[in-house]
Amino acid sequence: MRAVIAEDSVLLRIGLVKVLEMAGFDVAAEAGDADSLLKAVEDHRPTLALVDVRMPPGFTDEGVRAALMIRQQWPDTAVLLLSQYVEERYAADLLATQTGGIGYLLKQRVADVEEFIDALKRVASGGTALDPQVVAQLLLRRGGGPDPLERLTPREREVLALMAEGRSNAGIAAELVVSESAVAKHINNIFAKLDLPVADGDHRRVLAVLRFLDGGPA
Amino acid sequence: MAPPGPLRRAYDWTAAHTPWSAWAWRNTALVAASIPVAIPAVLAIAYTTSAPGHLFKTLGFVLLLCPLLTPLQRGRFWALTGVDIPKIQWPHPWYHPHGLLPRLRAESTWRQYGYHLLVSPLTALGGALVALGWATGAAFALVLSWAWALPLRLRPTGWTQDYVAFTVLGVLLLIATPWLAALIARLDTHAATILLGPNRARELERRVEDLAESRADILDAADLERRRIERDLHDGAQQRLVSLAMNLGIARATLTDLPPEARAVIDEAHREAKEAIEELSNLVRGLHPAVLEDRGLDAAISGIAARATFPVELTVDMPERPTPTVEAVAYFVVSETLANVAKHAQATRCSVQVRRRAQLLTIIVSDNGIGGADPAGGTGLLGLRKRVGSVDGTIRINSPHGGPTLITVELPCGL
Secondary structure: OEEEEEOOOHHHHHHHHHHHHHOOOEEEEEEOOHHHHHHHHHHHOOOEEEEEOOOOOOOOOHHHHHHHHHHHHOOOOEEEEEEOOOOHHHHHHHHHHOOOOEEEEEHHHHHOHHHHHHHHHHHHOOOEEEOHHHHHHHHHOOOOOOOHHHHOOHHHHHHHHHHHHOOOHHHHHHHHOOOHHHHHHHHHHHHHHOOOOOOOOHHHHHHHHHHHHOOOOO | OOOOOHHHHHHHHHHHOOOOOHHHHHHHHHHHHHHHHHHHHHHHHHHHHHOHHHHHHHHHHHHHHHHHHHHHHHHHHHHHHOOOOOOOOOOOOOOOOOOHHHHHHOHHHHHHHHHHHHHHHHHHHHHHHHHHHHHHHHHHHHHOOHHHHOOHHHOOOOOOOOHHHHHHHHHHHHHHHHHHHHHHHHHHHHHHHHHHOOOHHHHHHHHHHHHHHHHHHHHHHHHHHHHHHHHHHHHHHHHHHHHHHHHHHHHHHHOOOOOHHHHHHHHHHHHHHHHHHHHHHHHHHHHOOHHHHHHHHHHHHHHHHHHOOOOEEEEEEOOOOOOHHHHHHHHHHHHHHHHHHHHHHOOOOEEEEEEEEOOEEEEEEEEOOOOOOOOOOOHHHHHHHHHHHOOOOEEEEEOOOOOOEEEEEEEEOOO
């Protein structure tokens, strides 16, 4: 698996390259800004692009815009964004194009190397990795009207949040220290309570979550 | 020491106002100096009375001379009496495109004009009278006084005993002239301070404006500084800490064959590094979060609301971003009130509404907690009030015991 990395802080980049190699990626190119990132993606067609949101010259949301462009032009390349803070509209923008092969994490999550590697692999294989803070913000943005969340039990809500982050049933089961079948039951209950058809495949779940969140693609 | 009696005071006062006192000469100098400055106005008046058809031309002529006459008059008062009539400040010189019209419209110009055209000739007339008083008084009292003392044959021809009356008159004139000078000087000074100086009420108004402006500048500067510190922390310390924590994480994940003691040390260091990152992020958030600068209030507030331990219902309706300073205050208001709710209110839910209508930003935070929030009791609410007051905003806290609490903050977004 090939990866390119765009991060303007050299210190962080060296560490990220190490982590990518640990996760089994072959780092084809390192970029310091959005333009060289796009060029690197075009040249190498990597499986995964690891991108810092804030990059030269503007230091605002160059990474997000580059990510959108990559997902449009080279849909085979998955993008994992790293950000100093989470802004749920970035996530909504990204997920509006495609629900798989997208990740958006707080920068400090890279400290938990195992979990980060897990997220890298998940995104590279077409899954999703959303920061818990993004999910919390998305939950905050539900539209008005009768609140379907009210119908969920606290445990079901926890499961829903982890689902929104892109975790698999096994991942959710490990996080909540319950059995996988219990997780599957919770998920079925959630779909039933939210009047959503049960669909298989990981990103169909995120799609469902987002439809519920009233901010996602129809 | 007992206060001097009325008789003593009257004596002192009269002694200080004798014709030979400095005071008398100062007033004389002041009114006499008004004569040359009054020449244009006197000429204009004289010309108008002889040729009324040229009224507007002559009046215009005095108006044109105003910028020259006012400093002369101001100089006269400052040099001779020490009375300082403040200058009227204009943002542009008169020859600037925006210089002339405001001057013509300003009431101060017309007050000055009134002084130069009416008061100045009157003072000059007074000055002439004072000069005449001194001269006649001196002539009568001095030139004619000694003649009566001479032997009869040496007296000038035509001198009679009646001339003694002139001497008395001369002395009386010498005593009276300083009083006339004083009266005129006093009226003149009074008129000049009112007519030539700036309007006091307007002056105060202008000062308040200046102060408001400089306060806004200071606030902006402080805000800029906060943002600079945030940027420095983010680009420096925070990145290094993340990198350190990541390296420790890599060590933890790869060095599996280390003795348990070494692993424990690495684990500990990793945990501490992560805690340091968390602390630093909280600190930076308190200063001025990057998300506020990059993405505005909506994004920044949804960030705080998402981190709250209770459900927060958030509505942000803001067609246009306010200034960075107002934004920072609004952010502070929401983050501080949510922190207060978490600490004291025992609420299970909370709602935050931020709305901008024209030049007014309204923030309404309500919770279903126990109430009893009192600005007198807590430093948090007091700080909130100060921060809101710094941009001339208002805050209303409605929090009866037993709840619920409703906090309404209004921030002006105009200048």
